[in-house]
Amino acid sequence: MWQALHEELAGQGFTCIAIALDSGGPAKTEQWIRAAKPTYPCLIDERHLTAELYGIVNVPMGVWIDETGRIVRPAETAATSDAFRRHLDRTTKQMSAQGLAERERVRAAYLGALRDWAARGPASAYALSEEQARQRLPVLHEEHARAAASFRLGQYLSSRGHGQAAAPFLADARRLHPESWSYRRQTWELEEPGKAGSAEFWAAVDALGDRPYYPPARLSP
Amino acid sequence: MSVTILYQERLPYVAAAEASGEDLWVAAGELPVATGWELRPQGACRGDVCVPLPRDREGNFVREHPVRVNLPALARLLGQPVIHEDAHGVWSFGESAAARRGDMQSLRAPDFTLPDLGGRAHSLSDYRGRKVFLVFWASW
Numbered sequence: 030m031w032q033a034l035h036e037e038l039a040g041q042g043f044t045c046i047a048i049a050l051d052s053g054g055p056a057k058t059e060q061w062i063r064a065a066k067p068t069y070p071c072l073i074d075e076r077h078l079t080a081e082l083y084g085i086v087n088v089p090m091g092v093w094i095d096e097t098g099r100i101v102r103p104a105e106t107a108a109t110s111d112a113f114r115r116h117l118d119r120t121t122k123q124m125s126a127q128g129l130a131e132r133e134r135v136r137a138a139y140l141g142a143l144r145d146w147a148a149r150g151p152a153s154a155y156a157l158s159e160e161q162a163r164q165r166l167p168v169l170h171e172e173h174a175r176a177a178a179s180f181r182l183g184q185y186l187s188s189r190g191h192g193q194a195a196a197p198f199l200a201d202a203r204r205l206h207p208e209s210w211s212y213r214r215q216t217w218e219l220e221e222p223g224k225a226g227s228a229e230f231w232a233a234v235d236a237l238g239d240r241p242y243y244p245p246a247r248l249s250p
Numbered sequence: 251m252s253v254t255i256l257y258q259e260r261l262p263y264v265a266a267a268e269a270s271g272e273d274l275w276v277a278a279g280e281l282p283v284a285t286g287w288e289l290r291p292q293g294a295c296r297g298d299v300c301v302p303l304p305r306d307r308e309g310n311f312v313r314e315h316p317v318r319v320n321l322p323a324l325a326r327l328l329g330q331p332v333i334h335e336d337a338h339g340v341w342s343f344g345e346s347a348a349a350r351r352g353d354m355q356s357l358r359a360p361d362f363t364l365p366d367l368g369g370r371a372h373s374l375s376d377y378r379g380r381k382v383f384l385v386f387w388a389s390w
């Protein structure tokens with residue numbers, strides 16, 4: 030999806046940059062990157078450093094940055110929705126027609142906003158003023174800063190083959206930053222491959238109740 | 251003994267250090283390469299920023315013969331989280347929430363350098379002058 034958008038808009042001074050928040054590194058991400066046949070940069074962030082810098086708590090999320098390096102849309106859900114919670118068959122992994130339609134509607138709206146920004150720059154209604162952008166910045170508490178330091182320690186120990194020593198620090202990262210699905214799913218995956226999409230994941234999603242898994246991007250200013 | 255220091259976004263650095271409880275004494279000479287900080291007469295400095303060390307508690311921060319610095323004490327002074335695992339001697343120093351909030355409030359997109367699949371490094375700043383759509387994903 031991003032390759033088509035990048036090709037379409039590259040002539041307007043626009044580029045996609047994809048970042049994989051993935052401690053599995055090239056071994057885990059290579060097949061997906063090759064399948065996308067990207068002409069835009071696809072970068073790999075094994076230590077999740079950019080998640081901390083930009084306040085990324087789930088995937089896919091997007092950030093818009095203008096020509097001067099100013100953030101015009103802080104971290105938000107990018108082109109997806111909670112349709113999977115209501116319309117996905119968890120056994121067959123098939124989405125119902127209604128779910129597909131809902132997902133397509135959300136995707137089209139987000140891509141439309143990106144096209145408008147690429148064409149019109151600061152005149153686009155989707156390019157937020159500084160005031161609007163500040164109001165939408167991710168909330169960052171002391172616990173989140175501790176979560177990041179714990180995650181880094183656990184991830185390092187895990188990468189050195191010390192899974193058992195890593196476990197309490199990975200668990201601390203989840204506990205200290207419970208809104209971060211990327212910490213939750215990455216740390217599960219480090220503990221046990223496949224766990225990020227297991228029954229434990231679905232139980233955590235169901236425990237959200239009425240709260241969103243993907244808070245909708247607020248495209249109207 | 252030797253410890254591994256994970257200092258913010260820096261690569262892991264192995265240093266000779268003395269660890270005891272919540273203290274970690276690192277040779278002053280290793281401080282710049284491990285953390286970016288260095289001791290100057292006005293205190294601990296990184297680039298143009300200097301933090302005076304409290305005079306009444308200077309012994310908590312710096313010891314002489316040889317000169318060494320208690321890195322967790324400096325981090326605590328700066329409000330930065332410190333987490334350590336003693337069996338393997340690994341110390342993780344984060345950025346403070348207040349500093350991170352300040353950076354975010356500026357709306358300047360923080361720069362980063364990351365490799366692509368081929369190992370080539372890309373920095374966000376390489377793309378200044380273009381509209382950049384950063385999109386985050388993962389295999390998990």
